[in-house]
Amino acid sequence: MKQASVKVLNPYMPSKVKVLEFFRESPDNFSLTVGFKKEHEPGQFVMVSLPGIGEAAISIASYSNKSMKLNIREVGSVTDNLAKLRKGDSIFMRGPYGRGYPMKELEGKNILMIGGGCGVAPLKGVVEYIATNRKKYGDITLFFGYRSVQDVLFTREIDSWKKHYKVMLSIDKVQKNERESCYDATPGFVTENVERANITPANTVVLMCGPPKMMELTMQALQKKGFQSDQLFVSTERLMQCAFGKCGHCMIKGKYVCTDGPVFRWDEIEAYKND
Amino acid sequence: MHAINFESFGKFVNELAESADVFGPVKGKVTSFEKIKDASELNFDVLTEYGAKGILLKPGELMYSYKNDMIIAPELLTAKQKNKVLLGLRMCDLAAIKKHDIVFKKQAPEDPYYAKRRDNTLLFGYHQKQCGDEWCFCQSIDLDVSFDLMFYKRSDHYLVEIGSEEGKKVIDKFKKYFDESDYVMTADDKRIDNQIKLDEKDISKIYENHEWQKLSDACISCGACNVLCPTCYCFEFRDNIKPDGTFEKTREFSECQLSSFTKVAGGHKFRDKKLDKFKHRIYHQLQYFKEKTGKTLCVGCGRCIRHCPERIDFVSGINKMNAEVKQ
Numbered sequence: 001m002k003q004a005s006v007k008v009l010n011p012y013m014p015s016k017v018k019v020l021e022f023f024r025e026s027p028d029n030f031s032l033t034v035g036f037k038k039e040h041e042p043g044q045f046v047m048v049s050l051p052g053i054g055e056a057a058i059s060i061a062s063y064s065n066k067s068m069k070l071n072i073r074e075v076g077s078v079t080d081n082l083a084k085l086r087k088g089d090s091i092f093m094r095g096p097y098g099r100g101y102p103m104k105e106l107e108g109k110n111i112l113m114i115g116g117g118c119g120v121a122p123l124k125g126v127v128e129y130i131a132t133n134r135k136k137y138g139d140i141t142l143f144f145g146y147r148s149v150q151d152v153l154f155t156r157e158i159d160s161w162k163k164h165y166k167v168m169l170s171i172d173k174v175q176k177n178e179r180e181s182c183y184d185a186t187p188g189f190v191t192e193n194v195e196r197a198n199i200t201p202a203n204t205v206v207l208m209c210g211p212p213k214m215m216e217l218t219m220q221a222l223q224k225k226g227f228q229s230d231q232l233f234v235s236t237e238r239l240m241q242c243a244f245g246k247c248g249h250c251m252i253k254g255k256y257v258c259t260d261g262p263v264f265r266w267d268e269i270e271a272y273k274n275d
Numbered sequence: 276m277h278a279i280n281f282e283s284f285g286k287f288v289n290e291l292a293e294s295a296d297v298f299g300p301v302k303g304k305v306t307s308f309e310k311i312k313d314a315s316e317l318n319f320d321v322l323t324e325y326g327a328k329g330i331l332l333k334p335g336e337l338m339y340s341y342k343n344d345m346i347i348a349p350e351l352l353t354a355k356q357k358n359k360v361l362l363g364l365r366m367c368d369l370a371a372i373k374k375h376d377i378v379f380k381k382q383a384p385e386d387p388y389y390a391k392r393r394d395n396t397l398l399f400g401y402h403q404k405q406c407g408d409e410w411c412f413c414q415s416i417d418l419d420v421s422f423d424l425m426f427y428k429r430s431d432h433y434l435v436e437i438g439s440e441e442g443k444k445v446i447d448k449f450k451k452y453f454d455e456s457d458y459v460m461t462a463d464d465k466r467i468d469n470q471i472k473l474d475e476k477d478i479s480k481i482y483e484n485h486e487w488q489k490l491s492d493a494c495i496s497c498g499a500c501n502v503l504c505p506t507c508y509c510f511e512f513r514d515n516i517k518p519d520g521t522f523e524k525t526r527e528f529s530e531c532q533l534s535s536f537t538k539v540a541g542g543h544k545f546r547d548k549k550l551d552k553f554k555h556r557i558y559h560q561l562q563y564f565k566e567k568t569g570k571t572l573c574v575g576c577g578r579c580i581r582h583c584p585e586r587i588d589f590v591s592g593i594n595k596m597n598a599e600v601k602q
Binding site: 009010011014016053055073076078090237238239241244245248249251252253275 | 338348352378510512516522529536537538545558566567
């Protein structure tokens, strides 16, 4: 019986978590609020699983000690099935994992956040973190871009963001009849908004997350404005299985996205972004 | 030092197998480490085609199951395990287990599945000077090994070196089979004859070298190198549904040379070029693992060259590239 009393800590084992709210953000994207109360940093991620279906790495899209918001795009079997969940259902979770945005290090600085599509999700966590620590940071500017009016995420939060921060929304393609309802977004790519904006690198850092192509073009735009690689922080995506530096899948040139990232200072991985 | 003659060795193994699960090199269609019932099944003649990694990192390992809204830990973690003996481990196989000890035991968090299989396992090494074939290059690598007992093959007996307290207990328990020996091992006795040599393990200066393209052009992305490598430990999970409604999560090895290795939801594959995948394996083995742990992952067993359908000799390739750097 001595054997059985020894509790083995099992890092692979998830715990059961209740879904508190389901909210459809766009035709292929939704937010889940879950009763997962674990201390975390903005930019970290969790592993969410459905028994018999699988497990997926999902970034944390909130900063609160009451509950956690996950923003999820329906792109595979796990996420398609997560979209069927409603209030009261359960999921399994483990985490949080990884190195988030270095918020302590960035105190006193102006922050530009640049996000594309569901890449806005981890940045939303940063926005909420800053809201609870507002005095520690300078000017906050949000450049968020979406494919179409229907794809705009966090429509419930946009108005409150606009009250506190400079918000520059862009929508790749806006139809004529949608002009009224496009949240004052500029038609075009997020990159174009960045190019046009009156931003300077002085005492400023950029936090970015989005599709690889968007990030690459935005980097070029920022570099033209004098931003250096060590002022840029990006959140990266890779396939993950274990989420704590063992399974080997998420490695970028010897660095683990799950433990060394998912947030990297751009100069740490710039040369190897395709690895 | 102790000694045991070949006949006694067989009896010793058979007696061991009465109380423990004994695994050793067995020749079937291929040679691999298998559980044996009798010493006559053992075959020490050749370096096995498969490494021994599947015994402690078991393919298909049940991580947990799920039934009636409950997650259930597997029997492996809850029940007492029978003791295991792995014998016939060549220096490279022993070194490979030490690498896995780093990843799955030393580096936090500990992997409880590996730890449970490893903790009641005795490692018996096997050494012969003419160990492998023309593709072995273990002497170019710092072979870092731990063992409980080491058996050095001589003409009609093994010289036995004790490597741990547990190993000493085995000798004490089975002392009727072992004789005392006053032979003093020399450094030369412990060497292994290699025909090829990796001149320089540091490959940090040749990442952009054009020779990699030539090497990887020959690769057919079959993943045999990953499968046969005694150290390649990357893994993935599978979710299975059983007929009785139980869900199971199992673990399998995964191969970085296959394009599914980096495929994310939505279909995008990172590091999708064959050249980059090819380099990734070699760099993980010789550089990335060293950056994280101070040791190379590769143990120089040569299995990835020997059994490569295209016989891609990356050792010569690296030697050539590093020679260019020196010029």
